[in-house]
Amino acid sequence: MNKNLKTASSIVLFALAIITLSWFLPWLYSFALPSTDSSAFVLFSPTQKKFIFSEMSKDNGTKIYDLDGKEYTIDDRDALVPTFYYNQLMKKGIAPDTINGVEVTMKLIRHNSPTMRYNPRDINAITPKVFLILESMPKRASLEEPKEVFRINDNGMEFIDMATNTLNEKRSAEFTAMLKKKGFTFPARNINGNPDTRKSEDDGYLIIDNDGKLFQVKQQLGKPYVRKFESKAPLKYCFITELPEVLGLVTDENNKMYAVTLSEGKLKELGIDSYNPEKETFLNIGDPFFWTVKISNDKGYRIFALNADTFERVAEYKSEPSPTPDVFKVASYIFPFEISFTSYNDKFATPRLDFISWNAIYLNILLALIYALIYRRKGKKTIPGIVCTIIFGIFAFIPFMIFKK
Amino acid sequence: MKKAILYKEWIKTRYVFLAALVIALCFAGYAMLNINRLCTIKGVSHLWQIILLKDNTFIDIIKMIPLVIGAAIAIAQIYPEMVQKRLKLTLHLPYSESRMVLDMLCVGLLEIFVINAITFLSLALYLNSLIAIELVSRIMLTSLPWFINGFTAYLLVSAICFENSWKMRIPLILLAIGILYIPSMQDALEAYNGILWLLILISIACIMLSYHSIIRFKEGSQD
Numbered sequence A: 001m002n003k004n005l006k007t008a009s010s011i012v013l014f015a016l017a018i019i020t021l022s023w024f025l026p027w028l029y030s031f032a033l034p035s036t037d038s039s040a041f042v043l044f045s046p047t048q049k050k051f052i053f054s055e056m057s058k059d060n061g062t063k064i065y066d067l068d069g070k071e072y073t074i075d076d077r078d079a080l081v082p083t084f085y086y087n088q089l090m091k092k093g094i095a096p097d098t099i100n101g102v103e104v105t106m107k108l109i110r111h112n113s114p115t116m117r118y119n120p121r122d123i124n125a126i127t128p129k130v131f132l133i134l135e136s137m138p139k140r141a142s143l144e145e146p147k148e149v150f151r152i153n154d155n156g157m158e159f160i161d162m163a164t165n166t167l168n169e170k171r172s173a174e175f176t177a178m179l180k181k182k183g184f185t186f187p188a189r190n191i192n193g194n195p196d197t198r199k200s201e202d203d204g205y206l207i208i209d210n211d212g213k214l215f216q217v218k219q220q221l222g223k224p225y226v227r228k229f230e231s232k233a234p235l236k237y238c239f240i241t242e243l244p245e246v247l248g249l250v251t252d253e254n255n256k257m258y259a260v261t262l263s264e265g266k267l268k269e270l271g272i273d274s275y276n277p278e279k280e281t282f283l284n285i286g287d288p289f290f291w292t293v294k295i296s297n298d299k300g301y302r303i304f305a306l307n308a309d310t311f312e313r314v315a316e317y318k319s320e321p322s323p324t325p326d327v328f329k330v331a332s333y334i335f336p337f338e339i340s341f342t343s344y345n346d347k348f349a350t351p352r353l354d355f356i357s358w359n360a361i362y363l364n365i366l367l368a369l370i371y372a373l374i375y376r377r378k379g380k381k382t383i384p385g386i387v388c389t390i391i392f393g394i395f396a397f398i399p400f401m402i403f404k405k
Numbered sequence B: 001m002k003k004a005i006l007y008k009e010w011i012k013t014r015y016v017f018l019a020a021l022v023i024a025l026c027f028a029g030y031a032m033l034n035i036n037r038l039c040t041i042k043g044v045s046h047l048w049q050i051i052l053l054k055d056n057t058f059i060d061i062i063k064m065i066p067l068v069i070g071a072a073i074a075i076a077q078i079y080p081e082m083v084q085k086r087l088k089l090t091l092h093l094p095y096s097e098s099r100m101v102l103d104m105l106c107v108g109l110l111e112i113f114v115i116n117a118i119t120f121l122s123l124a125l126y127l128n129s130l131i132a133i134e135l136v137s138r139i140m141l142t143s144l145p146w147f148i149n150g151f152t153a154y155l156l157v158s159a160i161c162f163e164n165s166w167k168m169r170i171p172l173i174l175l176a177i178g179i180l181y182i183p184s185m186q187d188a189l190e191a192y193n194g195i196l197w198l199l200i201l202i203s204i205a206c207i208m209l210s211y212h213s214i215i216r217f218k219e220g221s222q223d
Helices: A003-032 A074-080 A086-092 A106-111 A169-181 A326-334 A358-374 A376-392 A394-402 B002-042 B044-054 B065-083 B087-091 B097-128 B133-162 B166-184 B193-205 B207-218
Strands: A041-045 A050-057 A061-066 A115-118 A131-133 A148-152 A157-161 A188-193 A205-209 A214-220 A223-229 A235-240 A246-252 A257-261 A267-269 A281-286 A290-297 A300-307 A313-318 A337-340 A352-356
Touching: A003 A326, A003 A337, A003 A376, A003 A394, A003 B166, A003 B193, A003 B207, A041 A290, A041 A300, A041 A313, A050 A074, A050 A313, A061 A074, A074 A086, A086 A106, A131 A188, A131 B044, A157 A169, A169 A214, A169 A223, A205 A235, A205 A246, A326 A358, A358 A376, A358 A394, A376 A394, B002 B044, B002 B065, B002 B097, B044 B133, B065 B087, B065 B097, B065 B133, B087 B097, B087 B207, B097 B133, B097 B207, B133 B166, B133 B193, B133 B207, B166 B193, B166 B207, B193 B207
Parallel strands: A188 A235
Antiparallel strands: A041 A050, A050 A061, A115 A281, A131 A148, A148 A157, A188 A205, A205 A214, A214 A223, A235 A246, A246 A257, A257 A267, A281 A290, A290 A300, A300 A313, A337 A352
């Protein structure tokens, strides 16, 4: 076997070893030395009109405070956010009859306290291209199991009977014709619905067409129901909520967010600065008076209190950038970079450089000197090894020590 | 000479190949029977719903089968060469050494390809009779990294078997574990669609590891 084959096979061996170690060693490090990542649970007090922060600490228990620095007990907090802790207050017999002059009951709070959470992990994923569709006006009181799925492609909306795996041409033609009549441009940009039969009513799907226009599509007695919602800018993502007044939330190409109101039939802008569904997590904990919206990303979080009827901003808070944990600081002096195949923000397996640290250059040079010392007799042949160790640091040094020949 | 080498490799691996084919088909058949059972009891619509709402592929049971088959064929083919010290003799035959190694590996790879292709196609055709093409491709694309892992496992285990020294064999085993773990890092469906080319590239690169082991063998590296 020739010399070239020997060199090529050695290069492949080292390359595979360096790639594997640059994933494995940082993973092992962070697995062995986990860092705590505490983020406060924040609610907007409908009575005091201020944010109440609850922060869990492994040493000091729960710390509850407001932005003025005033600390509260758990009982104080329950009274400050009576809508969220109404059950607890009822158990103690101190639940208020009215909040802000409005008579409240458990039923009112339960029906008007929406919780929504949208994670970039659900956006950055390959999702099925067919969707279950319910009958929105079933003969029985409860919703029935779906019998068909639909797909939207360049040609229109196609219905497939699940039992026979065949196209329902009649329904496909009816829905396609109705969508075209309402101005839908095929194919769809984003489709979102909740085909769960345990819910009481079905509002079908929110669909953004190829031009960024929003439509509600549902099946009523087997026939198409299509409603178009006007928007100022082309829309990008939609999230169905099926609340009594809010059909869903949508974002446009500038990351502005809107509520799709049912009674007014239009989009109302939410009083948040921006929300990028591909990179940020959206959490809303609402009550009949206010929505507390938390938008978080790698750098920290922003909180907005919105009026539950108008969605106008009432208060806001922006967290300080979270400090780098000490274990990560140490890691930056050991590892010149890290390759990871997975991320909390998506459902893809793909190699990505998580960080590049210049701090590791000191260790890299030290390891290169050790390498040069060990292999000093090989003369010029050590140069590639020294260069590799300076660039790849510990990830190259380990294979060089193991595969000495 | 080439025919003789190919025949020699076939003689060594034929029983393992046939056993692996039967095992792969048994597991694929079990997955199909499981789907059939669900469809009989709950209806085909229920199958669609679970695939769409629960992200269930129904063929997860075959996930490790290609890997095990790849490793088994490599052991059946290469291990006797090393234990019975036949490799030295093989390398002295009047035939290009590098070509000889490649021919040997190609026999194993071809056998794995046949087993994987039959398993893959039987599952795809069965699913295609029940569910929409979008869902068939979703499930089969999710399973592709498992099948590619079969080829990678074969090449890595071959390199480990060709290696004559435990000092080198242990790092190779650790490297093999790291590489073979890649298709198990992300459970989400179709998560590997974007890096199927990379998995194939890694698999092809692993051919070089066998050469590395044989070059070391020729140089006399041993414990």
